[in-house]
Amino acid sequence: MSLDAIRERGKPVLQLVNLVRVLGEGETATEVLHGLNLTVTQGEFCAIVGPSGSGKSTLMYLLGALDKPTSGQVIIDGSDVSTLDDDGLARLRNEKLGFIFQFHYLLPEFTALENVMMPMFKLGVPAAEARERAQALLDQLGIGTKSHRTPGRLSGGEQQRVAVARSLANQPLIVLGDEPTGNLDTVNSDNVFAIFETLAREQHQTIVVVTHDLDQAARTDRIIRIVDGRIVDDGPTQDVLARVEREEAERRSALKPHA
Amino acid sequence: MGLKVLLLIARRHLFHNLFRTGVSVSGVAIGVTFMVMLSALMTGFETKFVRETIESSPHVTIYDEYRGQTDEFAAWTSRQMGGVARVDSARPRETVRRIKKPLEILKALRALPEIAACAPNVTGTAIMNFGTRERGMNLVGIVPEDQEAVSSLDKYIQDARIYDLYASGGALLLGYGVAEKLGAKKGDTVSIKLRNGDSRALRVIGVFRTGITTIDYARGYTLLSVAQQLLGLGRDVNQIVVRLHDYSSARAAASKIEHLVRYRTESWQEANENFLSIFVIQQIITYLVTGGIMIVAAFGILNVLIMLVMEKLPEIAMLKSMGFTAFDITLVFLLEGLAIGVLGVLVGCVLGYYLTEFVGSLPIKQTGLVESEHLVMNNVPRLYVVAGVAALVCTVLASVLPALRAGRLDPVVTLRGHA
Numbered sequence: 001m002s003l004d005a006i007r008e009r010g011k012p013v014l015q016l017v018n019l020v021r022v023l024g025e026g027e028t029a030t031e032v033l034h035g036l037n038l039t040v041t042q043g044e045f046c047a048i049v050g051p052s053g054s055g056k057s058t059l060m061y062l063l064g065a066l067d068k069p070t071s072g073q074v075i076i077d078g079s080d081v082s083t084l085d086d087d088g089l090a091r092l093r094n095e096k097l098g099f100i101f102q103f104h105y106l107l108p109e110f111t112a113l114e115n116v117m118m119p120m121f122k123l124g125v126p127a128a129e130a131r132e133r134a135q136a137l138l139d140q141l142g143i144g145t146k147s148h149r150t151p152g153r154l155s156g157g158e159q160q161r162v163a164v165a166r167s168l169a170n171q172p173l174i175v176l177g178d179e180p181t182g183n184l185d186t187v188n189s190d191n192v193f194a195i196f197e198t199l200a201r202e203q204h205q206t207i208v209v210v211t212h213d214l215d216q217a218a219r220t221d222r223i224i225r226i227v228d229g230r231i232v233d234d235g236p237t238q239d240v241l242a243r244v245e246r247e248e249a250e251r252r253s254a255l256k257p258h259a
Numbered sequence: 260m261g262l263k264v265l266l267l268i269a270r271r272h273l274f275h276n277l278f279r280t281g282v283s284v285s286g287v288a289i290g291v292t293f294m295v296m297l298s299a300l301m302t303g304f305e306t307k308f309v310r311e312t313i314e315s316s317p318h319v320t321i322y323d324e325y326r327g328q329t330d331e332f333a334a335w336t337s338r339q340m341g342g343v344a345r346v347d348s349a350r351p352r353e354t355v356r357r358i359k360k361p362l363e364i365l366k367a368l369r370a371l372p373e374i375a376a377c378a379p380n381v382t383g384t385a386i387m388n389f390g391t392r393e394r395g396m397n398l399v400g401i402v403p404e405d406q407e408a409v410s411s412l413d414k415y416i417q418d419a420r421i422y423d424l425y426a427s428g429g430a431l432l433l434g435y436g437v438a439e440k441l442g443a444k445k446g447d448t449v450s451i452k453l454r455n456g457d458s459r460a461l462r463v464i465g466v467f468r469t470g471i472t473t474i475d476y477a478r479g480y481t482l483l484s485v486a487q488q489l490l491g492l493g494r495d496v497n498q499i500v501v502r503l504h505d506y507s508s509a510r511a512a513a514s515k516i517e518h519l520v521r522y523r524t525e526s527w528q529e530a531n532e533n534f535l536s537i538f539v540i541q542q543i544i545t546y547l548v549t550g551g552i553m554i555v556a557a558f559g560i561l562n563v564l565i566m567l568v569m570e571k572l573p574e575i576a577m578l579k580s581m582g583f584t585a586f587d588i589t590l591v592f593l594l595e596g597l598a599i600g601v602l603g604v605l606v607g608c609v610l611g612y613y614l615t616e617f618v619g620s621l622p623i624k625q626t627g628l629v630e631s632e633h634l635v636m637n638n639v640p641r642l643y644v645v646a647g648v649a650a651l652v653c654t655v656l657a658s659v660l661p662a663l664r665a666g667r668l669d670p671v672v673t674l675r676g677h678a
Contacts (some may be wrong), residue, residue: 061671066580087584094582101674105577109271119581121264166581178674 010042012075013173013206014063019072021058032058033229035072040208042173045200047217047237048210050226056210059226060178063208064097065089077173094122098167098175102182104159106151112138112162113147119169130169137165141195157188164195168205175199177209181216193219214244265587268578269594272567279563280599286559287603287650288610294549294646295611296618296636301545303619303637305538308471308531314411315469316527317378317500318509319516321364323356324523357495364499364520371519373503373512378405380498381486386452387479389441396437397478398451400486400496409502412467412480418445419465424482431461435468436476453489461485470630553649557657560599564592564661568668576670589666596658603654604647611646612638 016038022031032055040046050056061067062074065081074081077096084092093099098119106115116134117127125133138144141161143154151159160180167175177196181189193216199205200221209220217223223240225233233240273280358364361379368377381400386393403421407413413421416432424430431451433443443449443463452458461481468475487493499522503512509526517524528535568575575588619636 057675061674064580066674067671090579090582090584090587092582093580097580099577099580101577103573105573107268107271107574107577109268109275118264118578121267122261122582122587124261 010044010204010206012039013042013077014038014040014208015073015075016062017073017075019059019062019074020070021055021062021067022070023058031070031229033062033069036229036231038224038231038234040174040206042206043200043204044222045196045207045220046209046222046224047220048208048224048226049212049214049217052212054226055229056212056226057178060176060208060210063174064099064176065092094119095170096173098170098172100160100163100167100175100177100180102179104151104163104183106159106162106166108151111148111150112143112154112158112165115151115162116165116169119166123170125170134165134169137168138162141165157184157191160184160188160192161195164192168199174206174208177207177211179210179212181211181213189213189216196220214241217241261587262590265591266594269591269598272571272591272595273598279567283560283563283599284602284606286556287600287654288606290549290553290556290653291604291607291646291650292610292614293552294649295608295642296614297545297549298642298646299611299615299636299638300618300634301541302642303635304625305541306637307631307635308534308538311470312527312531313506315415315471315474316530317409318503318506318527319501319513320525320530321358321499321501321516321520322523322525323358323497326517326521326523357492357497358499358522359495361494361496361499364522367519368499368501368516371516373505373508373515374501375504376405376408376502378402378409378500379483379496380406380500381483381490381492381496382498383453383486383490385479385489387437387441388450388452388458389443389447392441394437394440396434398486398489399478399480400483400490401480402483406480406500409500415467415469416465417468421480423464424480426464427462428482429459429461429485430464430481432465432467432480433463434475434478435466436472437479438463438466440476451489457489459489468630472630475630549646550649553653556603556650557653560596560654560657561660563599564596564658565664567595568592568661568665571665572668572673575665575668576673579668579670580674585666587666588668589662592662592665593655593658596654596662597651599658600651600654604650607650608643608647611643 016036019033019036020031021033022029024030036059048056048059058067062069062081063076065074065076065084068082076092079092081089081092106112107118110118113131113134116137117130120130120133121127135144135147138147141164143158143161146154146158151162154162160183164180175196181192184192196207196209197219200207207220209216211217218237218241220237222235223233223237224231225240225244233243365377365379368374379402383398385396385398387396401424403424407421412432419432421432424432431449433441433449438444441449445463445465447463448460449463450458450460467480483496487496490497501512501516503509506527510528513524513526513529578588579585615636615638619633619638621634622632623634625631625634
C-alpha cells in the first residue's frame with residue numbers, strides 16, 4: 001500500500017508544518033528538530049524510528065501537546081497547539097489524545113480499574129459508566145480478572161496493558177506511544193504490539209509509536225525515520241524497511257575491504 | 260466530578276502512606292494542643308484576676324480630688340478685675356479632703372443609664388492593734404446594701420453577712436490576710452488607732468476572702484457612719500464607688516462621670532494598670548511561644564508535602580498528560596495540606612481539652628496576686644477557635660509552596676528525566 005493510499009483512508013488528524021524545536025537557552029540552545037513537515041491521517045498505525053538522540057521523544061511530546069514548538073505548527077484535529085492556553089492544551093490531551101510511555105506511570109494508590117477510569121473522571125464521565133467502560137477495556141486486553149489489583153501487584157506486562165487501557169479510556173483520536181515496549185520482555189512487547197495492531201486494523205484507531213526497534217516497527221503501516229532532527233524517510237513500512245536494508249547493505253559493502 | 264476526583268487523589272495520597280500522614284497530623288495536633296493549653300493557662304490567671312476584680316471592686320471610683328476651680332481668691336480677683344489673675348506661692352490650707360454633698364452626687368449618678376449602682380465610701384488608713392500585734396490597713400466605711408449592689412462583698416464573707424455590720428455600732432469585717440496577720444478572728448475586739456492619735460475598739464463580726472491579695476491583706480469594712488466619725492468627715496465622704504452595667508466601658512464612663520461631678524475618677528482598668536500591662540506582655544509571650552510551635556509544625560508539613568511532590572513527579576506528569584490542569588494538581592496538594600490541618604486541629608482540640616483539664620486539676624497552689632489551690636485554666640471555646648484558625652492558616656500557607664510547585668511542573672522535564 002502506498003502512502004497516498006494510506007492517506008486516502010481518513011482525514012488528517014495530525015499535521016506538522018515547518019516544525020522547529022530548540023531546547024535550552026543562550027549558549028546552550030540546541031535545535032533538536034529542524035523544520036519537520038508531516039501529516040498523519042485517521043486510522044494510521046505509524047512508527048517513528050531513529051537512533052538515540054535523533055529527536056524522537058521531543059517530537060512525541062510535541063505531537064502530544066505536552067510541549068510547544070519554537071516555531072512552526074503542530075495541528076491536532078484542526079487545532080493549532082501554539083494558539084491554545086494551558087487549559088485548552090489540557091482539554092485537548094484529555095479528549096483527543098492517549099499516552100503510553102516506556103514506564104507505565106500508573107498511580108500506585110489506585111487499582112488497575114481506577115487507573116483506567118481516571119481520564120474518564122477528568123472528562124466528567126459518570127462513575128458507573130466509567131467503571132463499565134474501564135472494565136470492558138481491561139477485559140479486552142486480557143487483564144479483566146485483575147482489575148482490582150493495585151499496580152504493585154501486577155507484572156510489568158500487565159502494568160503496561162493497564163497503561164494501554166488507560167490511554168484508550170476516553171476513546172481518543174490518536175494514541176501516542178513513546179517506546180511503549182522499551183521496558184518489557186519480548187513476549188510482552190509482542191502482546192502490546194498485537195493490541196496496537198488490533199486497535200488499528202479493527203477499530204481504525206490512529207496510533208503513533210516511537211521506537212528504536214525495527215522489528216516492532218515492521219508491524220506498523222508506515223514508518224517515519226528521523227536522523228539528527230530531520231525526517232530522512234517516510235513511507236509505507238515495507239518500502240522504508242527495504243530502503244533501510246539497502247542502505248545497510250551499501251554501508252557494509254563500503255566497509256568491506258577490496259580484494 | 261472535577262473536585263471529587265481531586266479529593267479522591269488527595270485522600271489516596273494521604274492514606275497510602277499513613278506513617279507520613281500521621282507524622283504531619285501529629286505536628287499540627289501538638290501545636291494546637293499546646294496552644295490551647297498555654298492560652299488557657301495564661302488567660303486563666305488574667306480572667307480570674309479581672310473577674311474577681313470587677314466582682315469585688317468598683318468599676319469606677321470617684322475620689323475626693325476636686326477638678327473644678329480651687330483657687331478661690333484668684334477667681335474672685337479675676338471676676339472683680341475683668342481679667343485673669345494668678346496667685347503665686349499661696350500657702351495650702353489645712354483641710355480634710357472630702358466629697359461634698361454626696362447625696363446629690365449619688366442621685367445624679369443613679370440617673371445615668373450606664374450606671375447599675377453606686378455607693379458612698381469613707382476610706383482612710385488606720386493602725387489596727389490586737390494584743391501585742393499591730394498592722395496598718397485601709398479602713399472602708401460603707402452602707403451595706405449600697406456596697407453590696409456595687410461590689411458583691413457579701414459572698415466573700417465567711418460565717419457572717421454584710422448586713423451584720425448593723426448589729427452593733429462598732430462592727431468590723433476584716434480581710435482574711437489582715438485577720439491572719441493580727442491573729443484576730445470572729446468575735447474578737449480589735450483597737451483602731453487613727454492618724455490624730457485617737458483610738459476606738461471595734462468588734463470583728465466576720466472575715467472576708469476575695470482571693471485578691473491586695474484586698475484581703477489590706478482592707479477592713481465598717482459602717483459608713485462609724486468611719487465618718489473616726490476620720491472626722493462629718494456627713495461627707497471621700498469616695499464614691501460605682502458599678503456599671505458593662506464593666507468593659509469603665510474608662511469612658513469614668514471620664515463622663517468626672518466631667519459631671521468634677522471630682523477625679525478612676526476606672527478599674529486604671530486602678531490595675533500595672534497588672535493589666537503585665538497580662539498584655541504575658542499574652543504576647545504566649546502567642547510567640549505557641550506561634551513558634553505552630554510554625555515548626557507548618558515547616559513539618561512543608562517538608563512532607565515537598566517530599567510527596569518529589570516522589571509523585573512521574574504521576575503528576577502522567578496526570579497532566581491525561582488532561583489534568585496545573586490548577587487541578589495545585590488543588591490536590593492544597594487539599595492534602597488542608598486535610599492534614601483539619602485532622603490536626605480536631606485531634607489537637609481534643610488533646611488540648613484534656614491536657615488543659617489535667618493541668619488545671621494539678622494541686623499547684625498560687626498565693627500571689629490571685630489566690631487559688633490549682634492553676635487557673637480558662638478552658639473556653641474561643642481558645643479552640645483561635646488555635647484552630649491559626650493552625651489551619653499555617654498549614655494552608657505551608658501547602659501553598661509545594662502545591663504551586665507541583666502545579667507548575669513541566670511534564671516533559673519529568674518524562675525526559677525518567678525516559
